[in-house]
Amino acid sequence: MIILQNLVSYLKQNKRYALVLVIVLTISFSTIIFFVSANKYFGERRAAIQEEFSAQTFLVQVFYSEEEITTSYSPTMEEFQGYADSAYVKESYLTGTTSINNLTADAEGSEELNGEEYLLVLLMDQARIDEAYGESLLEGTRDLAADECLVSDQFVEENHLQVGDTINTINLEDEPVLIKIKGIFEMGDNQYADLIVPLAGSKHLYPTNEGMIFWDSFFILHNSGDLRSFQNELRDKGLPRFYQVETNQDFARWRSRPITGSQQILAMGTIVSVCLSIFLLFLCSMLFWRKRVYQMKYLYTIGFTRRNIIVQELLVLLLLILGSLVFAYLLNMLFAQSLSQWLLDWQKSLQDTQITGFDNITYIPLPDEGETIQPLKEIQVTPVVNQLIFGIGLIYLISLSFRSIFYALRFKIIDPLTGGGWYD
Amino acid sequence: MSLLKLENATYYLENREKPILDNLTVSFDRGKIYFVFSRHAMEKSVLVSLIGGLDLFDKGILRYDGKMLHKASIDDYRKKEVGVILRQYDFLPTQSPLENLYQYCKVLQRKITKEDCLKHLRKLGIGDYHANTPMVKLDTITQKKFELAKATARSPSIMIADELFKDIDNLTRKAFLNYLRYLAEEKQMAVIITANNQELVQYADEIWGLNQGKLTYITGKKLKNDKS
Numbered sequence: 117m118i119i120l121q122n123l124v125s126y127l128k129q130n131k132r133y134a135l136v137l138v139i140v141l142t143i144s145f146s147t148i149i150f151f152v153s154a155n156k157y158f159g160e161r162r163a164a165i166q167e168e169f170s171a172q173t174f175l176v177q178v179f180y181s182e183e184e185i186t187t188s189y190s191p192t193m194e195e196f197q198g199y200a201d202s203a204y205v206k207e208s209y210l211t212g213t214t215s216i217n218n219l220t221a222d223a224e225g226s227e228e229l230n231g232e233e234y235l236l237v238l239l240m241d242q243a244r245i246d247e248a249y250g251e252s253l254l255e256g257t258r259d260l261a262a263d264e265c266l267v268s269d270q271f272v273e274e275n276h277l278q279v280g281d282t283i284n285t286i287n288l289e290d291e292p293v294l295i296k297i298k299g300i301f302e303m304g305d306n307q308y309a310d311l312i313v314p315l316a317g318s319k320h321l322y323p324t325n326e327g328m329i330f331w332d333s334f335f336i337l338h339n340s341g342d343l344r345s346f347q348n349e350l351r352d353k354g355l356p357r358f359y360q361v362e363t364n365q366d367f368a369r370w371r372s373r374p375i376t377g378s379q380q381i382l383a384m385g386t387i388v389s390v391c392l393s394i395f396l397l398f399l400c401s402m403l404f405w406r407k408r409v410y411q412m413k414y415l416y417t418i419g420f421t422r423r424n425i426i427v428q429e430l431l432v433l434l435l436l437i438l439g440s441l442v443f444a445y446l447l448n449m450l451f452a453q454s455l456s457q458w459l460l461d462w463q464k465s466l467q468d469t470q471i472t473g474f475d476n477i478t479y480i481p482l483p484d485e486g487e488t489i490q491p492l493k494e495i496q497v498t499p500v501v502n503q504l505i506f507g508i509g510l511i512y513l514i515s516l517s518f519r520s521i522f523y524a525l526r527f528k529i530i531d532p533l534t535g536g537g538w539y540d
Numbered sequence: 541m542s543l544l545k546l547e548n549a550t551y552y553l554e555n556r557e558k559p560i561l562d563n564l565t566v567s568f569d570r571g572k573i574y575f576v577f578s579r580h581a582m583e584k585s586v587l588v589s590l591i592g593g594l595d596l597f598d599k600g601i602l603r604y605d606g607k608m609l610h611k612a613s614i615d616d617y618r619k620k621e622v623g624v625i626l627r628q629y630d631f632l633p634t635q636s637p638l639e640n641l642y643q644y645c646k647v648l649q650r651k652i653t654k655e656d657c658l659k660h661l662r663k664l665g666i667g668d669y670h671a672n673t674p675m676v677k678l679d680t681i682t683q684k685k686f687e688l689a690k691a692t693a694r695s696p697s698i699m700i701a702d703e704l705f706k707d708i709d710n711l712t713r714k715a716f717l718n719y720l721r722y723l724a725e726e727k728q729m730a731v732i733i734t735a736n737n738q739e740l741v742q743y744a745d746e747i748w749g750l751n752q753g754k755l756t757y758i759t760g761k762k763l764k765n766d767k768s
Contacts, residue, residue, distance in 0.1 A: 121646050125639070129632055413629045417594060419619030419647040529594040529629065530586055532554035 119428045133404040141440035144393035146447045151386040158375045166368040190331045204342040212239030212329040220284040238309035249301045256299030262316035268303040271310040374463035425524045542567035549600030562753035568730040576734045578750035584734035588702040593618030623691030625701035637686040638671040664689040700732040
């Protein structure tokens with residue numbers, strides 16, 4: 117009771133000390149709360165991204181030549197089959213790219229198409245065509261025979277063509293080739309070829325020289341642990357072993373780089389904040405020590421016991437810590453969302469710049485606004501937050517009260533030098 | 541039976557071989573004013589602190605009302621039975637006399653009001669203005685008045701003061717002495733004052749001398765006769 121009655125007076129007497137403590141503790145707790153809740157939230161988002169990519173099994177490979185690692189290499193069909201036959205490969209596919217010119221058409225008004233310009237042709241297996249053009253098909257069908265193709269709506273519009281027309285061309289071997297238009301697809305932003313031909317069309321386009329087509333080969337392994345074994349098998353078979361491996365984990369890592377960056381900054385900020393707080397609290401304790409010592413002795417003279425003084429010291433600190441916690445939660449409620457948004461945006465812009473600096477690495481677009489990574493919606497007070505706050509709070513309480521308690525237990529009003537008075 | 545009794549009480553300051561108070565034996569009774577004279581401020585201050593219950597003697601016994609005071613009972617004694625005026629730790633400098641006194645009284649008397657405290661301060665000549673002015677801004681005499689008011693506010697049975705009359709004018713000194721006489725005779729307190737000004741002896745009921753840690757009894761009457 118005596119302690120409670122004196123609390124207001126004690127706080128009034130030590131208002132500067134209390135104010136500095138509350139400010140330092142609030143900043144410290146705010147950082148910790150923000151770090152833990154944001155970290156947890158970012159962690160969840162990262163896990164979601166990883167889960168999203170884990171559905172794509174394991175890896176995509178693009179091969180390079182053995183001699184020149186920076187130059188793309190088109191494997192032969194035999195080589196491709198050698199890779200594809202591996203037991204570690206779950207799925208494999210080829211994508212071919214070539215170009216044709218001297219186009220003409222049977223349709224009226226379309227006798228000559230594109231003049232002397234080359235037209236980019238993409239060769240894909242039926243499954244890839246279904247996957248890539250299933251939704252964008254505007255007209256016709258996407259089931260293609262070797263001499264059939266899909267054309268873009270832009271190409272059709274420019275050349276007044278329609279489904280059922282035949283395109284005549286002379287390939288690079290100066291042989292005439294006929295391709296029938298089976299369907300029209302809508303040209304998307306990421307698509308660059310106007311003509312889509314099935315893999316079987318390669319023989320139709322270049323009956324004697326398939327080397328005119330540049331092949332990209334892709335393999336998806338069953339799981340990440342197979343990579344080493346797969347590499348050994350390639351070596352044993354004598355197949356080219358230089359290739360770029362892009363696992364689903366890489367995709368996930370690329371996409372979650374802003375999150376990782378944010379988490380690193382948060383972790384660093386929290387460590388700095390806690391260390392700085394401990395230093396400031398220590399400094400604060402030192403600065404106000406004389407006044408507090410006087411007050412402790414005064415309280416003792418007016419009837420407080422040493423135990424009363426210790427309990428009061430602890431109670432005051434506890435109140436200040438709790439008050440700071442409340443302020444910290446309020447601050448987080450007000451600013452956590454905008455701060456996490458800012459942090460994420462900053463990291464996104466930073467990672468974006470870094471990614472475009474690499475020439476030989478496939479650019480994985482970062483998630484758009486409001487796509488996968490959302491800013492922190494609210495402060496998530498979880499058991500982890502509570503445990504951490506409790507732990508840090510306890511450390512602060514012990515470190516702040518230790519000196520006072522130690523002093524309160526052993527101080528003497530009778531000064532050994534002056535006897536409580538002055539020198540004679 | 542004496543109200544307060546020291547029996548062979550000895551106290552050592554830290555790191556000193558010779559005791560600062562050596563084998564003191566003395567009794568203090570209700571209704572009397574005791575003066576303890578000494579040229580050494582340190583001895584006087586230590587004696588006041590020990591009688592005031594702020595520490596325990598290293599050797600010997602301190603009895604209050606016949607009961608020996610020890611570690612467990614000294615806190616209660618300090619809180620309830622004695623009013624002490626020290627040379628430091630008497631008030632919180634940034635608080636006013638009223639706030640200081642209120643806080644002091646609240647420790648023991650929960651139902652006390654600020655008005656009660658103000659009345660008590662007025663008795664000692666501290667007006668409302670000074671009562672609400674921070675202690676650091678007050679002059680020495682007003683601070684002394686406050687210290688006296690504070691020491692007597694909880695109606696203790698013993699009032700002990702260290703150098704109460706130092707640095708105050710004659711008029712205030714006289715007023716203080718009259719008040720101390722009132723406390724001794726009307727309130728039946730044992731009033732113990734340490735001093736080094738021997739002009740005060742005429743106001744004492746008993747006079748003691750403290751020198752080199754030894755306490756010697758000198759009758760007041762004898763000193764008065766000598767002086768006259």
